[in-house]
Amino acid sequence: MSEYTIPNLKNACKVLQMIADSQQPLTMSHIADTLSLPRSTVFRILTTLCEQGWLFREEKSYRLGGALIGLGRKAINSSTINQLARPFLKEVTELTGETSQLAMLSGKRTVILEVEDSPHPLAAHSRPGTEADIHCSASGKVLMAFGSESDTQKVLGSLSFERHTGKTITDRSAFESELERIRSAGYAIDEQEYHEGIRCIAVPVFENAQSASYSIGITASTHRFTRRKIKGFAKILQDAATQLGSHIA
Template sequence: MSAPASAPPVATSPGRERYVIPNLRNACRILKLLGRSTDGYKAADIGRTLDIPVTTTLRIMTTLHLEGLVRKNGPHFELGPVLIQLGSASLAGIEIRTAALPVLERLTGQVDETSHLAIPCDNRSLIVAVQDSPHPLRAASRPGFLAELHCSSTGKTFLSFLHHARLAELHAGVRLTRRTPRTLTTLAELRREVELTRKRGYSLDDEEFNAGVRCLAAPV
């Protein structure tokens, strides 16, 4: 499995907690976990990773499978085709995407490289619009892709200009995954990178997300 250990459930206020349906929340956590994996998960691994009883996990996975939200690939569960439809509908409704596409088209025309727009989403960076480079060898960005904050250029921008005061809170108890030999994996390294980004006004992914790929991002 290529996904990192999942973060604990997002904290809710005592007043809202009484309205939470535990197994519905667990189903949401499972879908988020599968979204961070390229190989899928066995039901037992899902339960172990998220600290959900195996019998409960099996019932949730059976329900999600019946609704098309997950699919079976041998013993592994993966995200299902219904989520493509839901994701496309969600992205189509984002007004900023419509406004950004002409700008991204002009930017790619100027630099001949892939450009994209991302927004913060559940402590990750969500790509919502992409303009591909005309070159056959190019970055494979796609709308709907979620990137970790600590090793992506857009993620570092959010950490530097949006979540600066919450840096330690966001990464409390969360392991910073080493995706390449150049990935920053300690909070001290990330703090230095955030300060540098704030000073110069843009962030860099220096082969930290994918080896051989460098990305630049700035807040808009």
């Protein structure tokens, strides 16, 4: 450990990350046992984070607090990659008529960094900062397929493969086969795996020749985004991803 590291601040970061990664509120005892920390230490950390608005207490459990929303938005808005991606997302949406987004991996989930909304009144909209499960989102799947091998294997071991619809992949072996198909095709499809009636497509954005750090994708209703449009949308996204990649390499 660095001589400049503050142990309890580091522990507070671990507590925040653990709660952020959980899909349900966590109790103090569960956090302390999982992180192998004294309960008194965890209690003080949780109390302080609640006072600052970073956590919210629900009876005996804790979840993320509202103060993190503003912090996250500021972090996203200040990102250079967002500024670089905006004109390319705008072009994708103009060419397809559908909502486009930039995303990246964040622990065991993907997070949307930037969005260009579709002009259609009934369109799929997700705001920057929205997170999604990796195994059933086009962005998550494509980033796993084209990410570094070590990172992919690490994340694979932590996925719970929760079912969202009847088409959700819920088995690791089937998911790994899906990743192979994605590598061959060059793009990933969320075939109503997250929400019924919603189809998504995403392609990798390479900063270097080895792995992808970001993805560009489209989200739309299956009524407008029919399967016959997949290859055309894939080509538009790949062209945008190549251009964006050349700006950040």
